Amino acid sequence: MVQEKLPPTRFALDRQEALILYRDMILGRTFEDTCARMYYRGKMFGFVHLYNGQEAVSTGVIKSMRSDDYVCSTYRDHVHALSTGLTPRSVMAELFGKATGCSKGRGGSMHLFSAEHNFLGGYAFVAEGIPVATGAAFAAKYRGTDQVTACFFGDGASNNGQFFECLNMAALWNLPILYVVENNLWSIGMYHPRASSITDIYRKADAFGIPGVRVDGMDVLAVRDVAKEAIQRARAGEGPTLIECTTYRFRGHSLADPDELRDPAEKEFWRQQDPIPRLAAFIAEQGFAGPDELKLIDQEIRSEVEEAVVFAEESPEPPVDELYRFQFAEDE
Numbered sequence: 001m002v003q004e005k006l007p008p009t010r011f012a013l014d015r016q017e018a019l020i021l022y023r024d025m026i027l028g029r030t031f032e033d034t035c036a037r038m039y040y041r042g043k044m045f046g047f048v049h050l051y052n053g054q055e056a057v058s059t060g061v062i063k064s065m066r067s068d069d070y071v072c073s074t075y076r077d078h079v080h081a082l083s084t085g086l087t088p089r090s091v092m093a094e095l096f097g098k099a100t101g102c103s104k105g106r107g108g109s110m111h112l113f114s115a116e117h118n119f120l121g122g123y124a125f126v127a128e129g130i131p132v133a134t135g136a137a138f139a140a141k142y143r144g145t146d147q148v149t150a151c152f153f154g155d156g157a158s159n160n161g162q163f164f165e166c167l168n169m170a171a172l173w174n175l176p177i178l179y180v181v182e183n184n185l186w187s188i189g190m191y192h193p194r195a196s197s198i199t200d201i202y203r204k205a206d207a208f209g210i211p212g213v214r215v216d217g218m219d220v221l222a223v224r225d226v227a228k229e230a231i232q233r234a235r236a237g238e239g240p241t242l243i244e245c246t247t248y249r250f251r252g253h254s255l256a257d258p259d260e261l262r263d264p265a266e267k268e269f270w271r272q273q274d275p276i277p278r279l280a281a282f283i284a285e286q287g288f289a290g291p292d293e294l295k296l297i298d299q300e301i302r303s304e305v306e307e308a309v310v311f312a313e314e315s316p317e318p319p320v321d322e323l324y325r326f327q328f329a330e331d332e
């Protein structure tokens with residue numbers, strides 16, 4: 001069912017925060033659209049997985065966290081990195097394989113990383129980030145800090161063994177973590193109901209005795225409400241939460257995917273729920289800002305992303321004599 005209006009929020013929202021959320025979602029969308037253009041011009045190599053359509057999840061969760069909290073992503077990681085505070089320059093340069101990139105040009109699209117931002121990385125293997133994030137949550141608890149970790153992954157990853165092992169440990173040790181499933185219904189070409197014994201992913205929380213919540217992942221304010229509550233609980237020592245965000249990716253699985261499997265009617269149904277116009281309508285309705293002010297934000301972001309492309313283009317390649325730098329393995 002298409003919801004044109006956002007339902008009321010539980011946590012109060014002022015103009016400033018509403019515009020932060022808007023700006024972050026526009027940044028995510030603009031960045032990804034620019035990536036597509038750059039990819040097809042041959043500026044990036046390997047697989048590139050875009051996040052269009054899912055912005056409300058990244059923004060709603062990460063913008064509810066503190067800057068010293070931890071975020072862990074998947075191969076669909078550009079927008080999580082940007083929401084966490086990595087600059088468009090450092091992400092774009094990484095995608096171009098340049099030395100100025102956040103992983104010094106060694107990682108590329110699926111391996112963004114920033115110690116400075118407590119961004120634990122993108123991971124190419126499905127569910128690979130779940131144990132990493134669980135470890136970060138364990139470390140925070142062990143060190144006695146009140147930092148919280150958010151771990152993002154897909155519906156497909158929620159059928160992987162690491163999901164079950166880690167949720168068991170997180171529940172057992174009451175770890176401060178949010179497991180955020182971005183249920184976009186598809187794992188490449190596998191339809192979620194064909195791959196999961198129960199399709200309500202949030203109900204898997206019952207197996208571990210932790211709270212499980214489903215939220216409209218196309219509604220940034222609903223995601224924010226659920227995230228804030230889970231973060232408060234985690235910070236207060238009340239343990240993990242499993243959050244299932246129902247969402248949809250507007251593009252193919254990766255830029256190499258012609259996206260011919262999904263039904264055009266299904267795509268159109270979800271496009272009608274685009275989280276960005278929904279938030280824009282809410283902002284107008286509340287009298288926070290009119291279309292002209294929002295257009296100005298759109299333009300500012302476009303210039304920032306274009307500038308990031310120029311920066312990436314003009315940055316140097318990593319030097320060949322540093323090929324073995326930043327490796328864990330020692331020479332024999």
Ligand SMILES: Cc1ncc(C[n+]2csc(CCOP(=O)(O)OP(=O)(O)O)c2C)c(N)n1
Nearest residue numbers: 076124125126154155156157184186187188
């Ligand atoms: C362990 C492992 N198996 C298979 C793959 C190939 N693969 C890459 S993405 C993907 C689908 C994962 O879907 P989901 O977890 O729903 O995330 P989404 O791509 O929808 O964001 C698969 C099977 C992989 N990368 N890692």
